[in-house]
Amino acid sequence: MKRVLIVDDATTVRMYHRQILEAAGYAVAEAANGIEGLEKALVDTFDLFVIDVNMPRMDGYSLLAALREDARSSATPAMIITTEALERHRERAAQTGANLCLLKPVDATELVVYADMLTGGASA
Structure with missing residues (x-):
């Protein structure tokens, strides 16, 4: 099962x-801001990042830049939703x-459709 990290300050x-992706067969983790998202990404492995832009503490661009600098997450597909x-x-x-x-x-x-395209599908 593919794992997705959703990072958005809006619950x-x-x-x-989460509901959409879990119904499609993905395992989903959440973070409420960029700092929390980065912390989760550095201690766990994900197949896709779904990231908001406007968030407190660390915006989505800064989070994505940090993820791209880390060897463990540099090649993980990322979707910005804004x-x-x-x-x-x-x-x-x-x-x-x-x-x-x-x-x-x-x-x-x-x-x-885009999550499947970027990850090869939930069960792939």
Whole structure:
């Protein structure tokens, strides 16, 4: 079973993404901010990161940059999901190492399709 770490400061968003991904067969862990997400990523192994941009303590870009610098997580696929719709935000996500940048709210089917695409599927 593939493991996903969802990092978002909004509890309802984390719950929404968790329900969708667990229903699709993924094991899901959560973090409420970038620092907590980084701590979890450094002590555990994940197959996908789902990261919000605007969070307290450490934003999603800083978290992703730190993950890309660590050998254990540098190649792990990462999906940025944000309310920031400007092209410069997409560009920054890509420059920081995101494999994909989606706008909130994400359609449930779309989230699963992209998670499967980035990980090879929940049970793969």
